[in-house]
Amino acid sequence: MATRASLRTLLLASLVLPALVAFATVGGVGYALARHLLEHQLGEELSAVAGACASQVSGELLLTIAPGDDRVPTRTFKHLQRQLADTKEAAAVRRVFAVDRDGGVRADTDGLPVGTHLDALAADRPELEVALAGRPVASEVLFRGEDGRLYLRGYAPVRGASGAVVGLVGVEGSASFFAPLRALVRSSLVAAGLALLALALAALWLARLLTRPIERLVRSALRIGRGDLSTAVDGAPTHELGILSRELEAMRRALADRDRQLKMMLAGVAHEVRNPLGGLELFAGLLSEELGSPSPSLDEARAHVARMRGDLGYLQRIVEDFLAFAREQPLAEADLDAGALAHSAAELVRGDAQARGVTIALETEAARLMGDEDLLRAALVNLVKNAVQASPAGAQVRVRARVQGEAARLEVEDRGPGVPAEAAERIFEPFFTTREKGTGLGLPLARKIVRAHRGELGFSSRPGETIFWIELPLASAGTRAA
Numbered sequence: 482m483a484t485r486a487s488l489r490t491l492l493l494a495s496l497v498l499p500a501l502v503a504f505a506t507v508g509g510v511g512y513a514l515a516r517h518l519l520e521h522q523l524g525e526e527l528s529a530v531a532g533a534c535a536s537q538v539s540g541e542l543l544l545t546i547a548p549g550d551d552r553v554p555t556r557t558f559k560h561l562q563r564q565l566a567d568t569k570e571a572a573a574v575r576r577v578f579a580v581d582r583d584g585g586v587r588a589d590t591d592g593l594p595v596g597t598h599l600d601a602l603a604a605d606r607p608e609l610e611v612a613l614a615g616r617p618v619a620s621e622v623l624f625r626g627e628d629g630r631l632y633l634r635g636y637a638p639v640r641g642a643s644g645a646v647v648g649l650v651g652v653e654g655s656a657s658f659f660a661p662l663r664a665l666v667r668s669s670l671v672a673a674g675l676a677l678l679a680l681a682l683a684a685l686w687l688a689r690l691l692t693r694p695i696e697r698l699v700r701s702a703l704r705i706g707r708g709d710l711s712t713a714v715d716g717a718p719t720h721e722l723g724i725l726s727r728e729l730e731a732m733r734r735a736l737a738d739r740d741r742q743l744k745m746m747l748a749g750v751a752h753e754v755r756n757p758l759g760g761l762e763l764f765a766g767l768l769s770e771e772l773g774s775p776s777p778s779l780d781e782a783r784a785h786v787a788r789m790r791g792d793l794g795y796l797q798r799i800v801e802d803f804l805a806f807a808r809e810q811p812l813a814e815a816d817l818d819a820g821a822l823a824h825s826a827a828e829l830v831r832g833d834a835q836a837r838g839v840t841i842a843l844e845t846e847a848a849r850l851m852g853d854e855d856l857l858r859a860a861l862v863n864l865v866k867n868a869v870q871a872s873p874a875g876a877q878v879r880v881r882a883r884v885q886g887e888a889a890r891l892e893v894e895d896r897g898p899g900v901p902a903e904a905a906e907r908i909f910e911p912f913f914t915t916r917e918k919g920t921g922l923g924l925p926l927a928r929k930i931v932r933a934h935r936g937e938l939g940f941s942s943r944p945g946e947t948i949f950w951i952e953l954p955l956a957s958a959g960t961r962a963a
């Protein structure tokens with residue numbers, strides 16, 4: 482598998498590289514431009530100085546200066562030499578010289594003998610041609626002097642009386658701007674280096690800021706994966722990571738909840754199963770004693786078998802209720818009437834009720850809803866059974882169905898002792914029961930069914946009047962759209 486670049490590398494590259502390119506481009510272009518402008522300006526100045534000097538020089542006199550004139554200086558030579566020296570001093574340039582059309586020296590502030598050929602001019606041939614054609618010009622190429630500094634030359638034509646160009650005045654000036662330009666380049670490089678360093682540090686800091694919470698989240702996820710559901714997931718600093726950490730924490734809580742519920746249910750099943758198993762063992766023992774006795778009583782034996790059957794039936798009910806509660810059943814939804822539902826649920830419990838001397842009264846009106854008929858009836862039967870079981874003999878249980886606002890409301894009311902305050906919190910927990918033969922799964926199962934239908938199940942209770950109610954969305958109130 483290809484290794485992926487770390488966040489740190491990516492951030493470093495994405496912050497530092499573009500900055501590096503930008504610094505290099507701006508710096509390089511800026512340097513070239515500044516150098517070009519300064520060179521150009523120096524060239525203009527030097528050619529202007531050369532022009533001013535050349536205009537003072539007489540072409541005829543220049544051509545009269547011959548080799549040897551400098552050893553025993555003639556007046557003309559001295560005059561020209563002074564003119565050049567004055568120019569050198571006034572313009573503060575390094576050297577001023579005058580040459581004929583062939584480049585032979587006629588006077589030079591550096592003291593080159595008259596008649597010497599100035600080889601240095603070879604490099605400036607194109608510029609010399611321009612100057613000889615009659616225009617002041619500056620050399621394009623900087624050259625390094627013996628002192629190691631960079632110089633530029635300016636040339637201007639010297640004309641004879643006829644106006645023809647007979648020679649040139651050359652002026653060498655130092656490119657003194659180079660030192661400050663170099664200093665500028667150096668300080669720019671230092672500043673750019675510092676800026677890049679700062680960017681790199683910022684990238685590292687940012688990477689740390691991001692990777693730390695990610696690593697923490699990864700550790701949390703691993704912990705959850707290992708089954709440690711007790712440690713909360715820490716928050717995270719950025720919006721997106723915050724969402725991730727909140728979702729992870731919600732997932733941990735949901736898993737912990739389910740874990741708790743599962744453990745509670747397992748404990749409940751074990752507990753509930755133990756009682757009938759104990760009964761079975763006891764009656765099986767009694768039965769075998771009875772059968773082993775010299776004169777076994779058939780009636781006694783039947784009674785033991787009947788009790789064993791009772792315990793077996795109870796065991797079977799626990800298993801069935803538990804499966805009904807634990808199983809995720811798909812809803813077989815159809816158009817129903819809440820009144821008809823109440824009616825059929827009451828009918829199913831009526832036999833039990835009569836055995837206890839309890840009557841069931843129905844008050845129903847039409848209320849259409851979408852739902853799974855069997856499941857909803859089972860939920861309602863649980864409520865009616867509870868009400869009958871809570872009712873004293875001779876009392877009446879009322880079952881009502883009506884429309885209330887956007888909902889179909891089913892109510893089961895009894896005149897029993899009510900749900901004690903200390904039990905009110907717990908009656909919807911699986912296996913919570915106060916009845917001898919109850920499994921404690923009736924109410925949790927009923928609530929689960931109702932909630933699967935996007936409805937709610939609740940109760941209000943005081944001694945002598947307990948109402949358990951179910952509210953379900955009406956068919957017309959958008960159940961189909963939900």
Ligand SMILES: Nc1ncnc2c1ncn2[C@@H]1O[C@H](COP(=O)(O)OP(=O)(O)OP(=O)(O)O)[C@@H](O)[C@H]1O
Nearest residue numbers: 867871899900908914915916919920921922923924
């Ligand atoms: N109408 C009621 N009046 C008073 N207490 C009630 C009423 N309905 C339920 N309870 C209380 O709620 C407890 C839980 O009820 P639930 O229906 O879940 O289980 P159960 O009736 O005890 O057992 P099962 O329904 O599984 O046979 C009951 O044991 C009882 O204490």
Ligand SMILES: [Mg+2]
Nearest residue numbers: 863867923924
């Ligand atoms: Mg019950």
